Amino acid sequence: MDRRQQKTRKAIFAAFNKLLEEKHFNNITVQEILDEANIGRSTFYSHFETKDALLKEMCTDIFDHIFSHELHSETSHDFSSSDHGLQEKITHLLYHLKDNRGNVLGVLSGESGELFMKYFKEYLAAMFRQYPECIRQDVPREFALNHLVGSLAEAVKWWIGTKMEMPPEEAAEDYLKLIGYDH
Amino acid sequence: MDRRQQKTRKAIFAAFNKLLEEKHFNNITVQEILDEANIGRSTFYSHFETKDALLKEMCTDIFDHIFSHELHSETSHDFSSSDHGLQEKITHLLYHLKDNRGNVLGVLSGESGELFMKYFKEYLAAMFRQYPECIRQDVPREFALNHLVGSLAEAVKWWIGTKMEMPPEEAAEDYLKLIGYDH
DNA sequence: TTGATAATGAACAAAGTGTCTGATATAGTC
DNA sequence: GACTATATCAGACACTTTGTTCATTATCAA
Numbered sequence: 001m002d003r004r005q006q007k008t009r010k011a012i013f014a015a016f017n018k019l020l021e022e023k024h025f026n027n028i029t030v031q032e033i034l035d036e037a038n039i040g041r042s043t044f045y046s047h048f049e050t051k052d053a054l055l056k057e058m059c060t061d062i063f064d065h066i067f068s069h070e071l072h073s074e075t076s077h078d079f080s081s082s083d084h085g086l087q088e089k090i091t092h093l094l095y096h097l098k099d100n101r102g103n104v105l106g107v108l109s110g111e112s113g114e115l116f117m118k119y120f121k122e123y124l125a126a127m128f129r130q131y132p133e134c135i136r137q138d139v140p141r142e143f144a145l146n147h148l149v150g151s152l153a154e155a156v157k158w159w160i161g162t163k164m165e166m167p168p169e170e171a172a173e174d175y176l177k178l179i180g181y182d183h
Numbered sequence: 184m185d186r187r188q189q190k191t192r193k194a195i196f197a198a199f200n201k202l203l204e205e206k207h208f209n210n211i212t213v214q215e216i217l218d219e220a221n222i223g224r225s226t227f228y229s230h231f232e233t234k235d236a237l238l239k240e241m242c243t244d245i246f247d248h249i250f251s252h253e254l255h256s257e258t259s260h261d262f263s264s265s266d267h268g269l270q271e272k273i274t275h276l277l278y279h280l281k282d283n284r285g286n287v288l289g290v291l292s293g294e295s296g297e298l299f300m301k302y303f304k305e306y307l308a309a310m311f312r313q314y315p316e317c318i319r320q321d322v323p324r325e326f327a328l329n330h331l332v333g334s335l336a337e338a339v340k341w342w343i344g345t346k347m348e349m350p351p352e353e354a355a356e357d358y359l360k361l362i363g364y365d366h
Numbered sequence: 367t368t369g370a371t372a373a374t375g376a377a378c379a380a381a382g383t384g385t386c387t388g389a390t391a392t393a394g395t396c
Numbered sequence: 397g398a399c400t401a402t403a404t405c406a407g408a409c410a411c412t413t414t415g416t417t418c419a420t421t422a423t424c425a426a
Contacts, residue, residue: 002393004403026209029382040405045384114297139357140349146341147334147361154333158326166323174322178330180363185424187372212413223374228415367426374421383412390405396398 009047011037013058017103025055025112059119062104066096067123086131086181087172090152093127094168097160108160117153124149134181148179192230194220196241200286208238208295242302245287249279250306269314269364270355273335276310277351280343291343300336307332317364331362 015036019028030051034041048054069092097104107116128134128148136144155175159166166174198219202211213234217224231237252275280287290299311317311331319327338358342349349357 002403004392008404030384031382040407041384042386042406043404046403050384114300117297136361139360142345143338143341143349143354143357144361146337147358150337150341151330151334154329154337155326158329158333162325166326171326174326175330177322178319178327178363179361185372187423191373213415214413223376224415225375225417226373229372233415369426370424372421372423375419377418378416379414380416381412381414384410386409387407388405390403392403393401395400 005047008037008039008043011039012044012047012054013061016054016058017107020107020112021103025051025115055115056119058107059116062107063119063123066093066104067127069096086134087176089127090172090175091168094156094159094164094171097156098164098168105160108157113157117157120156121149121153124152128152134179136180151175151179188230191220191222191226194222195227195230195237196244199237199241200290203290203295204286208234208298238298239302241290242299245290246302246306249276249287250310252279269317270359272310273355273358274351277339277342277347277354280339281347281351288343291340296340300340303339304332304336307335311335317362319363334358334362 012033015033016028019032019036028051030041030044033051033054034044037044048057097108107113108120125145128145134148135141152175155171155178159171195216198216199211202215202219211234213224213227216234216237217227220227231240280291290296291303308328311328317331318324335358338354338361342354
């Protein structure tokens with residue numbers, strides 16, 4: 001890819017990210033992104049169709065990176081204690097978030113959090129599907145899966161909101177307690 | 184209140200509601216509300232400062248109605264089995280949603296669901312605070328409360344999304360199982 | 367009936383969007 | 397280094413949406 005394109009794309013992402021920490025997605029104008037990234041109007045539109053497309057691409061970038069380990073790691077975890085495998089995976093995920101590569105923090109805890117949660121949950125669902133034994137059998141499967149995904153997403157959001165005071169290990173352990181996997 | 188105002192307000196709410204079922208809040212223009220409600224531009228702005236204010240007022244209206252029973256009902260439930268009190272309360276809440284007075288359905292399950300969830304959760308938090316014994320003591324209180332609220336909100340949203348196939352009693356019971364209150 | 371007030375409709379400035387232009391600068395290739 | 401392709405630029409453009417204003421008309425409550 002042309003260096004100029006890389007540079008522009010990077011500048012747009014950085015500007016967008018900074019603005020997202022300050023204000024809600026809906027209240028960010030293309031003009032503000034232009035000014036912050038210091039690029040021309042037509043340049044922006046040659047990279048992204050709309051502001052929504054920019055958001056989507058950014059989410060993909062961020063979460064693909066964060067979950068690359070979580071999802072593609074060989075499922076070689078200890079099957080005799082598979083819940084520990086999950087606990088480690090969640091701990092790892094939280095550490096990853098704490099590293100804050102790609103600036104997920106501002107994005108997930110910020111005013112536009114809801115928008116990102118949608119994408120975040122898709123990745124979480126894929127993760128949980130790797131642990132079918134965690135999904136209770138005495139309630140409808142989709143109901144149970146939705147519970148796991150939704151509550152973990154909410155827990156992560158809350159954790160970020162508290163500036164990640166709790167250590168990742170503790171947060172992961174407490175979460176597993178709450179969903180009833182603390183044997 | 185002047186009949187004219189009532190009529191206008193009602194028309195605006197109805198129009199807004201209809202539009203919310205069709206498209207996302209962000210993509211609804213004031214002009215569309217005006218046309219749908221068949222009122223003048225200046226009339227709208229004499230009732231609501233902005234589109235956001237309209238959303239907020241609508242949420243208050245809807246949830247105040249739904250939770251009026253839940254929250255103000257004398258906490259005269261059987262303390263010896265207080266979790267059953269909660270189960271009944273949730274069941275009651277689901278029935279209320281099924282009645283769909285105020286058209287919560289389109290609103291919670293629609294494209295703009297995220298916006299309403301925020302308000303919905305505030306009411307749910309108030310509800311759970313009436314059942315302190317449901318909040319686990321072995322994890323930080325706020326973490327536990329956030330889990331209850333977040334997961335119930337997600338469960339309700341999921342339930343609505345499935346056209347409320349499961350009977351309220353069953354959904355409430357399953358939810359309590361998932362949060363570990365199925366003794 | 368009458369005085370108060372709500373609704374009307376039309377016009378308005380301001381701000382934002384997405385498109386298009388021709389000129390300029392810079393990248394990758396030979 | 398020269399050459400070609402193309403990314404960026406600046407700015408203008410038509411268009412949509414927003415929120416305000418005002419004079420006029422219709423409706424309410426007493």
